[in-house]
Amino acid sequence: MKRVQALMDLRRWDEARAELASIIGGEPGNGQLWLVMSSLELLAGDPVRALEAADRAIGLGVVTAHSLLLRASALSAASRDAEALDATRQALALAPDNVDAHVRMARLLARRRNHSAEAEKHARRALELAPDNASAHLALGLAYVSAGGKASARRxxxxxxxxxxxxxxxxxxxxxxxxxxxxxxKAGRAVRRFASVLRNVPGHATSLYNLPIAVWAYLVRSRFVVLGLGLAALLGSAFGAVAEGSAAVVVTHVVATAVLAGLAWLLLIRRTVRIFPPGMRTAAVTVLGRDRLSRPIVLGVAWAVCCWLALTAVPWPRLAFYLLVAGNLGYALGLLVARRRLAALSRHADEVRRAAWAVVVTGKNPG
Structure with missing residues (x-):
């Protein structure tokens, strides 16, 4: 068993599974070995096999809070929350003061609507039993989050x-x-945290789902920067219009255009790229241009910035109004398309999107 544990510590799941299966082959009636197999399969990300192993152990008479919680974890990982709740309740019936059971109950209830108060109750009980248990504090945080709203998120x-x-x-x-x-x-901070999680645990389902949504939210919030650049462009164009002499007009427009281009690079391009950890940035730029959710916003921003640059570069005051309107309309259209795509996102498209961002966290360019 020491070799199995060592292989599990190294995350060499296939080798650990084969080694453990060999041991179980000699003792097929040993329920404790099947519990180890269930734990291994959970860590390896195979809830179906984990459930089979837990059920095998329980069928062999190992009906304990631990075995029932392993079963609950496997059911939860397989998105069978109702059954997971039943298994957790059975575990609590056997061990009312089991910290892990209260934590599991709190986390499961936090997933359900209108159960935040009950989830908080179990999380607080877990903290009473184990004040320094990180999972109990996490469960309380999840209970607060499940209540919805910014106030609960702050709590x-x-x-x-x-x-x-x-x-x-x-x-x-x-x-x-x-x-x-x-x-x-705080979309930028969210992107960094989700990305950091995925660098260490590439298959972390919650982070893999939320990373592209956080990127989308960050891009949507860039509207304030885009509008600010539009006002700066209008101001630069106004200075060019009141400049005296052809040389002064040219210099004013050139300087205004250069300043605007620099601001756009710093506030939109560089700032967006830098929300990703080093090593992921090149791949992220590639995916940003292809992602079904992000692409309309990226194109809208690019169109608006081009209009703003034209507004400052071209010394034709009569065009200012049309360029301003065109830039805002193009950007608004990009936002509208992105929001509609988010609302109408199909399951298949969501899987494709997550797969693309999963490549980003490896630091490899999708090509």
């Missing part, structure tokens, strides 16, 4: 911060903190 920050201090590398803690950031409008 969640304290228990999540404690959880992060106790378990700084826990992907669920970091992912939940990123979700809170996203709800509070």
């Amino acid at each position: 969640a920050r304290e228990p999540l911060a404690v959880a992060a201090s106790l378990a700084p590398d826990d992907p669920d803690v970091l992912s939940t903190m990123a979700s809170v950031d996203l709800r509070l409008g």
Whole structure:
């Protein structure tokens, strides 16, 4: 068993599975070995096999809070939350003061609508039993988040911060903190946190789902920068219109255009790229131009910036109004298309989108 544990620590799941299967082959009636197999399959990301192994152990008479919680974890990972709740309740019936059971119950209830109060109750009970348990603090944070709204998200920050201090590398803690950031409008920070989680745990489902949404939210929030650049362009054009002498007009327009281009690069391009961790940026730029959700916004921003640059570069005051309108309309159209695509996103398209961003977190350019 030491070799199995060592292989599991190294995340060499196939080798660990084969080694453990060999041991079980000699003791097929040993329920404890099947529990180890269930744990292995959960860590390897195969909830179906994990459930089969847990059921096998329970069928062999190992009916304990631990075995029932393994079963609940497998059911939860397979999105069978109602059955997972039943298994967790059975575990609590056997061990009312089991911290893991209260944590599991809180997390499952936090997923259901209108159960945040009950989820909070179980999370607080877990904290009473184990004040320094990171999972219990995470469960309380999730219970707060499940209540909805920004006020609840702000309440969640304290228990999540404690959880992060106790378990700084826990992907669920970091992912939940990123979700809170996203709800509070801190899209850039959310992108960084989701990306960091995925660098360490590439298959983390919650982060993989939310990363592209956080990117989309960040791009949508860039509208304030785009509108600000539009006002700056209008101001530059106005200075050019009142300049005296042809040389002064040319210099004013050239300087205004250069300043505007620099601001656009700093505030839109460089700032957007830098929300991703180093090593992911080149791949992220490629996906941004292809992603079905992000592309309309990127194109809208590019169109608006081109109009603003033309507004400052061309010394024709009569064109100013038309360029201003064209830039705003193009950008508004990009936002509208992006929002509609988010609302109408199909399951297949969502899987394709997540797969594309999964490549980004590896740092490889999709090509």
